[in-house]
Amino acid sequence: MRVIVIGSGFGGIAAAIRLAARGHQVTLLDKRDQPGGRAYVYRQDGFTFDGGPTVITAPWMIEDLFTLAGKRMEDHLTLVPIDPFYRIFFSDGASFDYSGDSEAMESRIHRLTGSSADVEGYRAFVAFTEKVFAKGFTELADKPFLHVSDMLKVAPDLMKLQSYRSVSGLVGRFVSDERLREVLTFHPLLVGGNPFQTTSIYTLIHHLERTWGVWFAMGGTGAIIAAFVDLFRELGGTLKLEAEVGEIRVDGGRASGVTLTSGREIDADIVVCNADVAGAYRSLVPRSARRKYTDRRLARTRYSMSLVVIYFGTDRLYRGDDGPALAHHDIILGPRYEGLLHDIFREKRLADDFSLYLHMPTLRDPTLAPPGGEAFYVLAPVPHLGGATDWNVMAKPYRDRIMGFLEERYLPDLSRHIVTEHMIDPRHFETELNSYLGSAFSVEPILTQSAWFRPHNRSEDVDGLYFVGAGTHPGAGLPGVLSSAKIADDLIAEKGR
The missing domain is CATH 3.50.50.60 (FAD/NAD(P)-binding domain)
Structure with a gap:
């Protein structure tokens, strides 16, 4: 055909x-x-920036496509593991390395919270996400839901897995420390969801990452x-x-x-x-x-939030000598967690504060920047175009706030060392990607x-x-x-x- x-x-x-x-x-x-x-590549001034997806999970799904064609993925592509999966920075200056190592995670949780109960809660949460994964991903992810009867068949199982709860609501039943709750609930933001609204089925991401890891393509x-x-x-x-x-x-x-x-x-x-x-x-x-x-x-x-993404290259390295040591994937949480997400998803209001995802791929692949330089990508969730923000007016000051914050807290003297930069905002998603309301992830x-x-x-x-x-x-x-x-x-x- x-x-x-x-x-x-x-x-x-x-x-x-x-x-x-x-x-x-x-x-x-x-x-x-x-x-x-969305996986467009920007190449400028000797730097290479991935335009969109950077967190690679479920590598077997990529390999399946090569197998279908009778090819070996290794002959065409090199995937390398990332550890930690994410380094999470809190507004109080503390940090937490999130990984798939159970023993290390439990030790870090105890150091973060000082609570044996939260360590036990984390163990129970991990066990629960395995059950969610078995039903929500293994059995249902590649099955079409074309008829209401398809939904009715799985409804009892989904109810048993507490799918009626939000990700945040479910996590809160296992752990009490607020920072740990943030660690265990940010994942929906990577797929366009508000942890306080997204169905708890998305906690399956924890089991997916723990079992198969987080990867980077060289x-x-x-x-x-x-x-x-x-x-x-x-x-x-x-x-x-x-x-x-x-x-x-x-x-x-x-x-x-x-x-x-x-x-x-x-x-x-x-x-x-x-x-x-x-x-x-x-x-x-x-x-x-x-x-x-x-x-x-x-x-x-209801549609997902949009994004502001700034791609920038520097003429110096940032390896923790004069600032916090960064990881490949960094989650930088602002002083308000639930309040900020309420502003973005419900009020459609551009807040004065922000939380960020900072990608630093040159830690694993220095070829993405000229010698002695770093390639970065910083992302901020923002409301989609259903709100009142005028990005013709706000794009530049919002960019300046983000970059000023990074310079003050994480990347010393950044403004003197940026040698190339490119930025996209909700207008890009609407015009270049034909996304309704400039939503970055489509349907919420x-x-x-x-x-x-x-x-x-x-x-x-x-x-x-x-x-x-x-x-x-x-x-x-x-x-x-x-x-x-x-x-x-x-x-x-x-x-x-």
Whole structure:
């Protein structure tokens, strides 16, 4: 069959590889000048910056795509383990190394909290997340939820696993120390969720990381995309860049191809869309073909926060000689945890304070910067464009506050040593990535927007149209979007069209 895949992010390119491996004629389209979607790579002044995903988990899911094509991942890609997984800095100056080593974690927890009860609580929490993982990921992550009966079958198990609680609510049943609660609840932010609202099913991430680790691709995340593109082409697939889709053509209720913004029409038997779900339904699928996913329904949906991301390179090293020792992945928590998240997710208000994720990949791969330099990426969760923030006005002062804070607390004399910089904000997600409201992770992962309640992988409005990526089931994050590609591939194989 002739298949068009719209968007070459991880979900799109994984779906394209799977479909090409089945022998379909697959054309992968992307509006930008490089593949990767949110995993775009910025190269400037001798520095290489990963544009998006940097925390690599579930490496077997990457390896599966090479195996499908009869290739060995090791011949195309080098993944190295990261330890600690994260270094977490608290506003009081203390830090905590989060890793998969049980003995080390328990020792660190005792030093942080001084409480044997919290150590015991952590052990019980870890055991509980194993059960959540077994049901929520192993059994359900790559299964489609197309019918309400699919949800009803698993509802009793999900209730037993307390999925009705938030991540924060569940963690609070096991440990009492506030800083430890922050350590154990920040993960949903990596997939667009508020820990105080996101369903506790997402605590499965703890077991995923503990069991299979956190990894880094030498050369950056972009090296994974490059290896996937090579694999796709070896399977006979065609990649077309700077090919923006203006419309998904629908004839007789069925997807029949796409029309590019250039006016060119490309016919297809199947269309797989890796574009933002809400943005695609609103902008690409004709309104006359949308019975369920109307503009009104999409406007009522809750969406994840957006991001400000600053990529910057320095002409000196920062290895802890005159400041705190940084790790590969650093979580820098502000003085307000729940209050800040309330401002971002509920009030849609840009607060004066912030929490940050600081990525320092040159600790493992110095080739990402010129000799003697460092490549950094700092990320701040911010409200999506449904709020009142005018980013034309606020982008520069917000950037200055973040960089000033980093210089004062973590990177001495930073302003004198920055030699290159690039910044994106919610406007980028809306215009470059066609993400509705500039949301960075599409549909927010709350219980009533999960599984069957989430936009389905097979369109309910248009036959022959399938969705992969962060906004569909099972959700954002690399394991989630790779699972969505497997679901779409299985559904297409099952239906035959």
